[in-house]
Amino acid sequence: MKIVSIREKTVPISSAIRNAYIDFSAMTCSVVAVVTDVAREGRPVVGYGFNSNGRYAQGCLLRERVIPRLMSAEPASLLNDAGTNLDPHRIWARMMINEKPGGHGERSVAVGVIDMAVWDAVAKIEGKPLYRLLAERYRNGQADDRVFVYAAGGYYYPNKDVKALQDEMKGYLDRGYRVVKMKIGGEDLGQDLRRIEAVLKIVGSGDRLAVDANGRFDLDTAITYARALAPYRLFWYEEAGDPLDYALQAELAGHYDGPMATGENLFSMQDARNLIRYGGLRPDRDWLQFDCALSYGLVEYLRTLEMLNANGWSARRCIPHGGHQLSLNIAAGLGLGGNESYPGVFQPFGGFADDIPVEDSYVRLPDVPGIGFEAKRELYRIMQPLGES
Known part of the structure; x- marks a missing residue:
């Protein structure tokens, strides 16, 4: 079991609205797909994620730091002890290698996008809605x-x-x-x-x-x-x-x-x-x-x-x-x-x-x-x- 690829793209979510501080005329977000080699009903299990509104797409951080760290890891190091599923906590630790404490801002958004997709994949591999998996764990x-x-x-x-x-x-x-x-x-x-x-x-x-x-x-x-x-x-x-x-x-x-x-x-x-x-x-x-x-x-x-x-x-x-x-x-x-x-x-x-x-x-x-x-x-x-x- 392993992650085969991680793909990202920037999607516009612009609109004419504004709040007291910013307008959303140029707002974007990142969408990612974490593709695994696990098959369900003859298709690879894919986890999806995106970042919330109000912060912009994180394509550069994803491409230059976060995704390469995961893809260069030994696949087994990203799995749970039984080797039956991805381990979100181990994946998170790998994403944060060589990141100094503090300065929480843009990188937290990039890591959050991947983390969302990983949890989506984990629950799909177990064949459960995520909320039920979380309640069980x-x-x-x-x-x-x-x-x-x-x-x-x-x-x-x-x-x-x-x-x-x-x-x-x-x-x-x-x-x-x-x-x-x-x-x-x-x-x-x-x-x-x-x-x-x-x-x-x-x-x-x-x-x-x-x-x-x-x-x-x-x-x-x-x-x-x-x-x-x-x-x-x-x-x-x-x-x-x-x-x-x-x-x-x-x-x-x-x-x-x-x-x-x-x-x-x-x-x-x-x-x-x-x-x-x-x-x-x-x-x-x-x-x-x-x-x-x-x-x-x-x-x-x-x-x-x-x-x-x-x-x-x-x-x-x-x-x-x-x-x-x-x-x-x-x-x-x-x-x-x-x-x-x-x-x-x-x-x-x-x-x-x-x-x-x-x-x-x-x-x-x-x-x-x-x-x-x-x-x-x-x-x-x-x-x-x-x-x-």
Whole structure:
């Protein structure tokens, strides 16, 4: 058993949307295929992966460092002890050979892309959905049969008025979501409050609306927004300041009693640990959004969950960023609090299996081996040629 080849390509996911910090007019992502010599139903087992939105494609790092390291390894060194399957932890260690500690950024995304594809292949070789495999390995076989999801949208579009924002949010409710998220910080406070109140007329109450500043605010602005947002009793107030400004986050907690969320732009267990140590987050109400596809993959995410448990945090306080199927499998298999969803943007990478509806903001997973990419037709149409070329 061995990895025969690893193939990558860059795919555009550009759109006219923007948040408070960046626009997505030139956004790209990497798609990879890990091809093995294992056959199922007469075809090679292929694992697929891609990186989450908000970080660009990692083709150079993949081609120059990560893929050559794996392909030059002794094949048996990448297998489990029994030699019956790939070992994601050994593969991860091989990808990180000669990488110094710290500097978690672009390389964490490149490693995360391969890691996703490896787990997809591992579950396919065992003939199981990934979430069931994870539950068996790490949760005594107990998997959640459905996962809470919220609809992320509410971006700033050119010439998009409040009525268009309301129509977007109504569309998410019609699709089965009961919690939605919108962007703030891209306009002044007065305009953002008008947008928030317009959305509240659609969703009905603050506990059905989360807002996301994408790290835009300094401390004074973050506090000003916090005071203005408090009466709405929102689902959460997300990433008010720079993701590495733990002092800002800690100070903000003294001015905002409602739930806060952050973590999507922290790309290692060590950075997540610093957030827990110094960010003033409250495990009874706040939410953690670490995205495995951006932060060295599931192998590193398992370390992060161990760290959280050691610091008194439940995995149920984790709702990952990214809206992708790997995090959905992790949520179901490891007992997270939910998963982000992108039903209207970043297609075909956003969203889940085609034929499984969202019901009251919960979704089930397809009963297919692996992560389930094959159950999302438009996405698999992009991936499949890479695995067969």
